[in-house]
Amino acid sequence: MRSSRIPVLKLVLGLGMFAAAFCSEGVIAEEGRAVVWPTQGWQTSTPEEQGVDSAALAALLELGSRNDFDSLLIVRHGKIVLDAYYAPYTADLPHVVNSVTKAVIGTLTSMALQDGLLKGTDQRMLAFFGERSAANLDDNKKAITLQSLLDMTSGLARDGRAGVNRSLESTAGMERSRDWIQYILDRPMAASPGDGFNYDSGNAHLLSAILAKVTGMSAEDYAKAKLFGPLGITAWKWRRDPQGISTGGYGLALHPRDMAKFGYLYLHNGTWEGKPLVSPAWIDRVSHATVDMKLSFAPEFRYSNFFWARPDRNVYWASGLHCQLVMVYPALDLVAVTTGRDNCPVTDIVDAIPKAVRSETAIQPDPAGTARLASVVRAISTEAQVEVKEAPPIASAVSGKTYTFSPNPLGVKSLSLTFVDSHPHYDFEIYSRDPTRGAEKISGPLGLDGRYRRGTPTAFGVITVKGRWLDEHAFEIERRTLGEDGRIRTWTLSFDGDKVSLRGKNYEGVDVAIDGQSGG
Template sequence: MPNIRSAVSGSALGMLALAALICGPAAFAQAEAEGVWPTRQWQTSTPEEQGMDSMALANLLDFGKTRSLDSLLLVRHGRIVLDAYYAPYTSDIPHRINSSTKAVVGTLAAIAHKDGLLDSFDHPVLDFFGDRSVADADDRKKAITVQHLLDMTSGIDWKEPLDGRPESVIEMSRQRDWIKFILDRPMSSAPGEAFNYNSGGTHLLSGIITKLTGMSAADYAKAKLFGPLGITVSNWWRDPQGNSTGGYGLALLPRDMAKIGYLYLRNGQWEDKSLLPPGWIDKVSHATVNMNMPRAPDLRYSNLFWALPDKHVYMANGYHCQLIMVLPRLDIVAVTTARDFCPLGRLADLISGAVKSETALPPDTTASNRLADKIREISTEKATETGETPGTAAAVSGRSYKFSANALNVKSISLILTHPSPHYDLELYASDPSQPSRRFIGPIGLDGLYRKADSIVGGVFATKGKWLNGSTFEIERQAVGMDELQKWTLSFDGDRLHLRGRDRAGREVSADGEAGG
């Protein structure tokens, strides 16, 4: 059994010992963990002190490399046992958690109910938008409740398949009033009849939170969730009306993502306060809404969390494996951030497989050293190969190439390659034609290593480039802390530049530009 921290009082020690006598070591470990609160900072431990195998965790980090993880963090019995970051991502950069934002919005709705602001999860949604004229407000639309939004069973016609193009989200993002767009959608089924993934529904929840509290979901989170948990670093996108985006757009540090998971692991309790209403987490952990995914038939949904009931696991899940995974039977919270999809069941099994005991294991120097070496390895960027610099580099350096509207959204690009500090000047068309273009200036690594630009609202961009031949330059621009990687090839031919890459949907596209005057 690991040493009890000095913060535990003598009377608490007696209660812990009683728990061990009555219920055994599992209850003892959980009773001890309940006195560990990471509000100011997380306590850390070796895996073996918490009954986990360092060698298995080293292998888990290798698995993470195959799934383009940016980070992997594990908490057991209230203490961090693994905290690893894959270069060029680092622990101090907030990471977009994509649709895990939905679970945070659901948590805020639960807090509003606990605080008496939301009278019932069965409250009809249209009641909160009585100041709006809603199209096609038939009996089915009037029957939509907050709980239907929480379970993705609203019946609103919405095209956002989990394995395809999110057409409705794209269309919504082009509107000046997102809430109006969602409310005016026709109905495709009766509320409660079928699961249909819908980021619009969670945006309505964000709007409802604002109606109830008089503040944005982001500000309410700072007051009622992030504040109590000690989360001080966050940013959150807003729609054109100023509402916090309900389906995505929140950025947090991985250690703070783990705090949200720990709140759920501790059944909504934080220090001496109960933040969530009774039954909320029980409904999450016993999710029953069938997600109807043929390739993952065991997945269930509830209160904006995904669940694998057979594995006793539930999670906040964001696009490209932004996960807050809770394994209550093992007293574990796992957090991943990434740039690719990951197999949820496989990941849960690998984490579970690293657990060898409810009490401390003997120290294992060999395994501990292997894990430490693996953490150093993944956190150290390795240079990729670079080609020889052709004479073309000097000819194109500093020239600005301009593009008409294109699928890559590039308006102009200039590469300054012969300067002592190579850099780029990139201008992108806004996705909304009524908005101004965006300009980015940042360094380029020509030695096979990324160079990071200054942090901006959109994240930290890291860029490197190399010559593939005498006229073709390849540039990789990664939004560190997001799941985006732009990999473009630039083929120079006199005053013309042919640009090739993939759009957000992964389709190969191209654009042609010309050097400016």
Template sequence: MRRKTPITAALLAAISCLLGAAALAGEIAAQPTPEIPWPTKSWIVSSPEEQGMDSAMLARLIENVGGYKQDSVMIIRHGRIVAEAYYAPYVAGISHDLRSVTKSVVSTLTAIEIQHGLLDSVDHPVLDLFGDKNVANVDDNKRAMTVQTLLDMTSGLAWQERAYTPDETIMRMYKSPDRTKFVLDQPMSGAPGSSFYYNSGNPYVLSALITKTTGLSAFDFAKKELFGALGITSAKWGSVDAQGVTDGEAGLFLSPHDMARIGYLYLHNGVWEGKQIIPSAWVERAQEGKIAASFGFHYANLWWSLPEKGAYMARGRHSQLILVLPKLDIVAVMTGVLRDDEFYSASRFIDDITMAVKSDQPLPPDPIAKALLDAAIRRAATEQPIAIAGIPELAKEISGKTFQLGDNALHAKSFSLNFYDTDSSWVITTSTESPGRPTQRFAGLMGLDGTFRKSPPAPYGINACRGRWLNQHTFFLERRILGHGEIQTWTLAFDGGKVNVEFQNTDGAKFELHGEMQD
């Protein structure tokens, strides 16, 4: 029997490997494509390891996010929730103020207009679509402004929007009797498409365009053509303006689960349960982000992107986020109440998620890592008390007393604090400037043990408050309406029968109020 030479043996081995690989490839090709789990009714929950992710690294991510003023974080891979945490006092199921994530939803509704043929092209000149408005400051640049330039924040309209002071363009827009016309009336600062400038008037006009083409407000159109199809049931979106237009730049509330449904639609290129809801090209443009924006981000179709990280996202003030990572088959959601000078880096968030991905295939179960993740989720839901240092005698003197306030920008008329061993509470009355109902009363519980006390649900939401004495004469009250991207603080310094109040909130508002105790 002849012995095989090394070369012959190597050739035979290579042929054998090729034949085996071909057989394996045929076997893989014969396997059916896994069915996409559509979360129209509810999301499927899975362990991270079943979806190729590391539970211990997700536990660390949840702990890192918890170091900031976040309300929630959720990670979805392969259509399944692998981790979600709700940071006390916020709890699951409460619709959250999305701020500028609203803009990305308005983009999605504009895409539906295109899909249905209600809008012929994003290249349509804007002024042609609003021929009924006598627009001011019309020049060649304004005539060249298109729907696409509104979507890309490159409209060229002169605009100021930074600190939200009363003289800024956006604040003057809200005071205008016709907000859409106000935006269109602004002079041009440059040629459309030439440069990026973040302008919340752009999506306001797009919302007005939805009303013009459909006869419905953006909210009603969304309920009919988007929210219903995706199984979104938590939506709230304020009131319409004098022209019946929904605020297109902010004001939408969704629960984290419903936020994720928006991201999941984009992850699947605009398809939901086999139906093309928005054009796939719309999603591709948002993902590509051709427009160089600020702080290293790119932009397109009212979505932000970091192309070098394979990520695109809807972002809102105070850390609202819908993140899509197509190559990893991941959607992530985050909500919060961060101030403008605080932020949780989107880039870091992406990196932390990416590092937790270990495989496209299931990993072996890891009980210790899973226990770490479960503990991190429990810790997030357990409020960590702030320091307290007792209650002075002054509390007894002012408890239940009403303090009348002088004229102020908050329209606050009076307040009272009630210090009890249990169910301590606060009451604020405000002026409504309505002859039929001159004042409105707000009340709730407050925790004096360093933790928030939640009040029963009110029409405007669930109050959560906590208070503590800073010294013998100064009381500090922290108030939240859960799901609103705002924290209010009231610092009340008492001096005999008088009080000085310093009010601040996470939107940057600061006011000083003065009042006296009533007999």
């Protein structure tokens, strides 16, 4: 990179981005050209030096703002040209990737095949669970293969219904069970294996259990040895089921830059630093997926090996609920990553990203486009200042009081808000959904200036809370867990002497009102 462009690069990418130091081993020739390997960290570049238009990237960031993105990252020719984070989410936090976890499980399955631990994807699924019995057993269930699990064509269904939108219902039932594998094995069959697409996380969880059986370790530990380690991924979180099996359909959390490494492995046909990690035949099946997902909103989408694809557009991607995407564009030598927390216009995103590419080689600098991109990056990286009302007299009266609640749909056992303090804060107790466990205590700072304050770390993010007075008696609380997808949770508290009324949505998104009482 020419030294005269370094200030421009810092301006465009400065918020949350840093240039990685590389040793000579970081560049290896592949098919006659130099390939930059990000094992120890990503190199960065201005967009135009990699043939990408800065103004188009700014438009992509604005699309992300309209759709509740948490981050957007683009790699071209092995270098990051955009790495932006939407406040209050920041680059230092891992992000729950939801069903991108499935693509990781699929990749580990391909590695187990290469290691000789699995004989082939035509192996029957039930052969790995000989110690168990399965309800609703018939010839169709006996015919389920590893490949039909990978392609979501196993025929397993809940209540006999199929489709992407039924997955959450099946997942809820699985989560409530004490033995997830048994719950999945006992499901009825909706179709013969291979007869139709039926998206369900149970397929991937069965494969996670199979990986544990054949490798002698959890899918997480196998990933650490075979996938995360070689790629230089050192920080992640991964849920496990009640039996200790790594969740196969969701539950993994990664940093966006590490999500990009996963995509970069596929971009380079399964090779990393000259070493084959994933079979090219496996990736060819992904990129030329043939399973018709039968999506009314995207009839051209196809599926295979836990990846989504548009073979007609030469793009495929790992996809997670609420816009966790790892997109691979082989013809453009490009990987794009999004994380989010709500809406996801997948078709718009997949189609918009290639439009930012102008050339295979560098293009002329665009000062106006660079300035626009820098402006948008600054805007999304800074939490907006919201005007708040002055605290009413009742704030002093209720500050520090503890209000208790009978068991209720919101799960709140007690709450206390401290307003009159140099460090305003909250203290909650949440009833456990597990009757064998006591209430969970959550405490942390409370932002009263219209901005979130970071508090309690959880398994998959950091709880942030802010609040504002709506009138003389009502106070609104907004809670977000950074790095965890999902909408902002809002509670409205109405104080009346020693009583409080709390309104909010329960876990199913239904409006609920509960009443609490203080001890005086």
